[in-house]
Amino acid sequence: MSETRARFHIGQVVIHRLFGYRGVIVDADPCFEGSEEWYATHARSRPPKDAPWYRVLVDEADHVTYVAERNLAPDDSGRPVRHPALDNFLTDFRDGRYRPRETCN
Numbered sequence: 001m002s003e004t005r006a007r008f009h010i011g012q013v014v015i016h017r018l019f020g021y022r023g024v025i026v027d028a029d030p031c032f033e034g035s036e037e038w039y040a041t042h043a044r045s046r047p048p049k050d051a052p053w054y055r056v057l058v059d060e061a062d063h064v065t066y067v068a069e070r071n072l073a074p075d076d077s078g079r080p081v082r083h084p085a086l087d088n089f090l091t092d093f094r095d096g097r098y099r100p101r102e103t104c105n
Contacts (some may be wrong), residue, residue: 011098
């Protein structure tokens with residue numbers, strides 16, 4: 001079995017390659033973790049399920065998307081993301097990137 005490496009990191013600001021929106025990554029899965037029904041209705045470009053997928057807080061919106069790695073690109077604009085749930089996940093925006101909030105598990 002091969003090891004999958006994620007190209008993006010928690011707190012990294014990204015752009016969706018197909019739809020052009022900006023966002024920030026708050027979670028990553030090594031492969032698709034959604035349902036077949038969700039994939040059939042939402043994953044229009046049919047990205048691979050065996051590569052990383054990310055939960056992204058969408059800039060200037062109030063929703064979260066689930067995006068395949070191949071549909072993301074780094075956002076090097078240096079601009080912060082505005083999202084009502086941002087403080088629940090991230091802190092300290094510096095050098096175009098957020099730091100994950102400490103959690104206790």
